Amino acid sequence: MNLNMIGVATTFSLTLLALTAPAAANARASTSATGGLPFEVKPVGTFKNPWAMAFLPNDHVLVTQKEGTLILFDPATGTRRTVSGTPAVSSKGQGALMDIVPAPDFAASKLLYFSYSEAGTGDSSRVVLATATLDQAGGTLKDTKTIFRGQDASTGGHYSGRIGFSTDGKYLFFTSGDRQLFDPAQDPKSTLGKVLRLNLDGTPAAGNPLAAKGFNAAVWSYGHRNLLGIAFDKQGRLWEMEMGPRHGDEINLIKPGLNYGWPKVSNGSHYDGRDIPDHAPGDGFEAPKVSWNPAISPGGLAYYDADLFPKWKNSLFITGLSGKSLDRIALDGENATKQDHWDMGERIRAVRTGPSGALWLLEDGASGRLLMLTPKR
Template identity: 85%
Template sequence: MLGLATTFSLTLLAVAPAATAADAQASATATGGLPFQVKPVVTFKSPWAMAFLPDGNVLVTQKEGTMILFDPATGTRRTVSGTPAVSSKGQGALMDIMPAADFASSKLIYFSYSEAAPSADSRVVLATATLDQAGGTLKDPKVIFRGQDASTGGHYSGRIALSPDGKYLFFTSGDRQLFDPAQDPRSTLGKMLRLNLDGTPAAGNPFAARGFHGSVWSYGHRNLLGTAFDRQGRLWEMEMGPRVGDEINLIAPGLNYGWPKASNGNHYDGRDIPDHAPGDGFEAPKVSWNPAISPGGLAYYDADLFPKWKNSLFITGLSGKSLDRIALDGENASKVDHWDMGERIRAVRTGPDGALWLLEDGASGRLLKLTPKR
């Protein structure tokens, strides 16, 4: 989608299809009321997630299992070799990606993907590798955590967050569309996990002495598709609900978030699920959606380019074709902005200069840069 003042730069014409006059008019009409300029930068094939590296380059994962290294300054891109085999059936994908805190020296990255199991099943995987940027290669890939096998093709989750102190990985493991494992203490499905940097369960996890898997930090989750820490070190999580009921949660250790016993949505076949209610023993979401937006990605914003939006969460909508801003106030959150972006939006990240960057979903998903209107 083009903002009114947006143009393609010549350096990007080789990697992004040129817009026709009709495209420009349609995009300008669609985004004319937005409080930011939208600049299409480059097109990817079914992108899933992105991460900025310290030098400003961007790593983008694509559903079928390829990883792209893209330089926004020059428009150059290359396919990174050495990625593992990915089972991309259903909701499977090469998923999240995150540079290590010491990436500038170690070149280590964390990434997640769906992997075929020895049977007809599949599982979510968390792995590490060293990125050789000059050679465009992943070296020494190593699986550090494998989720449980499941025969379904969805709800892998697979989002990665690094704790503010740099000591722990928080990793999301969806319920794999199996419902009950989210409440099963022995299962890692439907859980927020806290791991050491080598993928082993972190000491001090709240349920370790109560018969739970040692990595579990919180449970009762469905499909956790976004995680982010705020400036005070609080962990926020976004998950896709069933039939409506998409939600934002403030994650705290030892809490049960209710799924599938409580939800602000209903089953897809119309059966009722009890809503969250005071005293039900479950932690209620801070924000939920009805109608659904089918959230795809989440980012915490605290940069200076959009000063009025500091200390906000940004949520992308797939079915909603939207970008939402959620204002944070301590442990409270509230919806404040909802923008129609005209396309399914898969991911959002804050760039080094404070711009917001979005990835559209689909076979020709564009990377969009959002900056203030002049």
């Protein structure tokens, strides 16, 4: 196993102690803000093994933490509260309270979509997609409802569980990892190793491209490994990021019905050094638009098209765990090109575009900071 697999488990086996002192956060900021970065890095808060974040209309941030807690945080004042009503989370291995995304009509409905790993029978577990209404004043989740459950597996990783809404707000896209089982990614009946297209209530969307060919009715694309980011660009194209095995991390342009090759092909290799055939023209599989060798162990993905960094409009931003990095990928139609790679000095778990156009990062680990990135003056 390389760092793609073991880094998260090693970090999360440590005693979890939250670092909250502003002085400590500012001391660490000086290390990540050196090296000629083209942006200012401002730490605004510290969290215990943060996993994902979502901005609310009032600029507050919801931060999920690995062990199952949800934090409502105000970056302007630094105040926080633990949101009650979260379900029981199995946080062994790579398990966590994972992604969280406000519904397209959140301003009116207050509905949140979130994912987490749930214990099954014996030593098994599964990924769950759920909804709940946020009572922000009361700091609680209400009317929690499970709308999709993945297949059980006794392995401790590759849940994926990333959430995205189509640009018209009618469909929900959900990533279901291969659970370290390899072959289910190619199994038509399985939802493992797939991008799923669902109705907003979690049922399979009508017209999914492979249902008539005997696939599970929810499947949109298949042949994936550990899908840790999805994002739509301004033209409505769906981009996906996933961890490769031993190297071969990749960015894919997701198209309906296509096979992305895992585990038959990969630009990485098995952990024991055995070769996996690389993607090659004419092999019948859809090749990644961008791949990394050596690995950066990507943790998060965001699409950027805001005005604060005008030169970076129409870009993808990718965070690196073992790479301790932030990467920018420029998009041009269906083409993607590596542009920038910045050493951030810490493992970076997540990235989001904030309401003002700033980039926001979450560091990994027991004292992971929330960082705001703005242009240098």
